[in-house]
Amino acid sequence: MKLSRRSFLGTSAALSAASIAGSFAGGAWAASDTIAIASLHDLSGPLDIYGVPSNLCMKVAVEEINGAGGLLGKKVELKVYDGQSDINKYPQYAQKAALNDRVVMVQGALSGAAREATRPVLRKYKIPFVYGSFYEGGLCEKNTFCVNTGGNQQVVPLLEWSFKNLGKKLYYIASDYNAPRNFGIWNHVMAKREGGQVLADDYYPLDVTDFTAAIAKIQAAKPDVVHSCLVGGPAMSFYRQWAAAGMLKRIPIISIVFAAGNEHEVLAPEETDGLIVAYNYFQELDTPKNKEFLAKVEAVAGKNHPYINGEVFGGYSGVMLWAEAVKRAGSFEREAVLAALESGIRWEGPAGVMTTDGPTHNTTQDVHIIKVENRVWSLIEKKEQIPPDTYGGKCNVFTNPNQTDFLMPQI
Amino acid sequence: MDSFVMLCFAVVNSIALLALISLGLAVIFGMMRVINFAHGEFIMLGGYATVIANHAGVNLWLSMLVVAPMVVALIGAVAERLIVRRLYGHLVTTMLATWGLSLFLIGAVTAIFGNTTMGVSAPLGNIPIGAYSIGAYQLLLIGITALLVVGSLLALHWTKYGLIARAAMQNSEMSATLGINCDRVYAVTFIVGAAISGLAGALLAPISGVLPHMGAAYVARAFVTVISGGGALIAGLLSAATILGPVEAMLSYFATPVVGQASLLLLAVIILRLFPTGVSSLWTGGR
Numbered sequence: 001m002k003l004s005r006r007s008f009l010g011t012s013a014a015l016s017a018a019s020i021a022g023s024f025a026g027g028a029w030a031a032s033d034t035i036a037i038a039s040l041h042d043l044s045g046p047l048d049i050y051g052v053p054s055n056l057c058m059k060v061a062v063e064e065i066n067g068a069g070g071l072l073g074k075k076v077e078l079k080v081y082d083g084q085s086d087i088n089k090y091p092q093y094a095q096k097a098a099l100n101d102r103v104v105m106v107q108g109a110l111s112g113a114a115r116e117a118t119r120p121v122l123r124k125y126k127i128p129f130v131y132g133s134f135y136e137g138g139l140c141e142k143n144t145f146c147v148n149t150g151g152n153q154q155v156v157p158l159l160e161w162s163f164k165n166l167g168k169k170l171y172y173i174a175s176d177y178n179a180p181r182n183f184g185i186w187n188h189v190m191a192k193r194e195g196g197q198v199l200a201d202d203y204y205p206l207d208v209t210d211f212t213a214a215i216a217k218i219q220a221a222k223p224d225v226v227h228s229c230l231v232g233g234p235a236m237s238f239y240r241q242w243a244a245a246g247m248l249k250r251i252p253i254i255s256i257v258f259a260a261g262n263e264h265e266v267l268a269p270e271e272t273d274g275l276i277v278a279y280n281y282f283q284e285l286d287t288p289k290n291k292e293f294l295a296k297v298e299a300v301a302g303k304n305h306p307y308i309n310g311e312v313f314g315g316y317s318g319v320m321l322w323a324e325a326v327k328r329a330g331s332f333e334r335e336a337v338l339a340a341l342e343s344g345i346r347w348e349g350p351a352g353v354m355t356t357d358g359p360t361h362n363t364t365q366d367v368h369i370i371k372v373e374n375r376v377w378s379l380i381e382k383k384e385q386i387p388p389d390t391y392g393g394k395c396n397v398f399t400n401p402n403q404t405d406f407l408m409p410q411i
Numbered sequence: 412m413d414s415f416v417m418l419c420f421a422v423v424n425s426i427a428l429l430a431l432i433s434l435g436l437a438v439i440f441g442m443m444r445v446i447n448f449a450h451g452e453f454i455m456l457g458g459y460a461t462v463i464a465n466h467a468g469v470n471l472w473l474s475m476l477v478v479a480p481m482v483v484a485l486i487g488a489v490a491e492r493l494i495v496r497r498l499y500g501h502l503v504t505t506m507l508a509t510w511g512l513s514l515f516l517i518g519a520v521t522a523i524f525g526n527t528t529m530g531v532s533a534p535l536g537n538i539p540i541g542a543y544s545i546g547a548y549q550l551l552l553i554g555i556t557a558l559l560v561v562g563s564l565l566a567l568h569w570t571k572y573g574l575i576a577r578a579a580m581q582n583s584e585m586s587a588t589l590g591i592n593c594d595r596v597y598a599v600t601f602i603v604g605a606a607i608s609g610l611a612g613a614l615l616a617p618i619s620g621v622l623p624h625m626g627a628a629y630v631a632r633a634f635v636t637v638i639s640g641g642g643a644l645i646a647g648l649l650s651a652a653t654i655l656g657p658v659e660a661m662l663s664y665f666a667t668p669v670v671g672q673a674s675l676l677l678l679a680v681i682i683l684r685l686f687p688t689g690v691s692s693l694w695t696g697g698r
Contacts, residue, residue, distance in 0.1 A: 044526075045526065046526050046624065048526055049526065176669065202667065202668075203667065203668075203669065204668045204669075205668060205669055205672060207627060207628040208628070208668055208672075209615070209618075209619040209625070209628050209629075210424070210425070210428055210618075210619075212420070212421045212424045212425070212545075212549065212660070213421045213425070213660050213663040213664045213668070213671070214663070214668070216414075216417040216418065216420070216421050216543070216664065217664055219417065219542070219543045219544070220414050220417070220543075222542075233528045233620045233622040233624075233625060234619065234620065234625070234628060236528050236530065236619070236620035237618060237619035237620060240530065240532065240533060240617070240618055240619065240620070241533075241546060241549075241618050241619075243532065243533070244532075244533035244536075244537060244546030244547075244548055244549065244617075244618065245537050245544050245545050245546045245549075246536065246537030246539070246544040246546075247544065250544075263528075266528050266529065266530065266620070267530065267532070268531075268532040270532060271532050
């Protein structure tokens, strides 16, 4: 057959028009017996220590939902994307998930940078975004639901506890980027509230490996407690050098990020014993619900699955909370699901009761103050049902439905 | 008094670390004029060799002082044979080639060992200084670095091989006419440089984590030190470290580490403005 240029262009235009029309046929899932959600995590690259187990947690949640008969009569299908620890991949995959896979929910984008790259894309395509990472707090957006702890929910209970039990003089050492600086503000808020004192705010670039001067400085300041918000590989040097200088047994360290990358399994027990952190979830949690959960994790990933910490637990709680909202809404439609989430979804899981909070789009939950000994975490104190911060009432999607910016804590 | 001792310790430690991470580069770049962008990765490989040998049951000191330099020397030998040998004398090309090598090494290590941080904990406990305490291992590290620097100085200036190596680097044609096998001298020098870098990585492993892209934290500082040092290899390196180290440590202590790091670079710019061929041109007459 001889194909003229004109007729070729004509047919291909018609074909592509048809395929575009097809991809925009809203609610195409109405006829299908599966429903897709997307997992958007770093499954390779430097951040895969967070991404791989978070993705695993989403998988466990999806299997649990399907095992119980699915949602609204449909099986949930998990579309998995690997962000490759590369920010550029996030908007691309978010777009692909929205347009190509027509998912009804996207969860992931754990790092602050990945989240900020993903958020606008999903807002544009009107796909609800569930953010599963613990973070600095202050994200109040109509299209996004934060299911892990926000800044105040970790810092406030941890500092309340440590000002009471360890002493009033706090020394803050942290990596130098947005989130640790934001947490740093919380230190001052808490010091003011509890009559404590922040001796120093020491921010270190992410590539510093020699902490000799830092450790000398801390010793000279003689704090009662060191609050560390150091992250990444080089930060491990700090814990090493701190222990090598014999400081581990002298000045206690508290942290809200330590062990999010399972540092307690990489460092030796003599370098970490006694460190105190605050998370909504930790694997050793001794409750029947948690035993059930861990059995499910084992069923999916085997006995040698990665340690499930508070950071990656959001992968599980996010999907489960979303599923509860779908059940209440009786629909997968964005508006209906968001309205259900805003109405306060209560879900009792391995980490206790979690309730979504309408105005802030964050979650009320229990926080556990825990201590590591020989690579095993044990509970010191449980702080029950801590609500998200409202940032002086400014965090309210009902009164500010167009709000998309970040809010900062005020002293 | 105690705090003064602590500050002195931080300063000496900072000098020693700069010298330690730069020595291998000084040999490869300072002597051979090969811009070795894979220097940080040689350090990283030394760290990995130590951790893996130690986890496999080899004594820690043996892993650090013997296994790591040997492993990295071997890798250096292969790299020299396959890549660097063809590019001697082409400054920019060696830079590109070793940059490629560095990316390859990071990728290979990531693929084999994954991206999680590995490590061994520091031996020897700690030493109290009044109300303070410091890691004994860090003191030893300063000692070993001093030994290494003095050893390199002696090897270059008082051994026959040192003389041959310096001659071959300075004027290879003349040396060749005198019957020196320059290719071999170059190869051996590169391997020695790699081994020293590997040893540096091994010695650093107990005080910092070991992970595939850790080299990036060292390579820039090493280049700054070696270039500020200039032509006289060991003396230049040592004087550059002695100028840069204290400034970085003091500013990190009294101001912030960001200021400390920035001052390191700023000071290097000032040094190179005053002595375009490095500090050592002061006494070598600026060759």
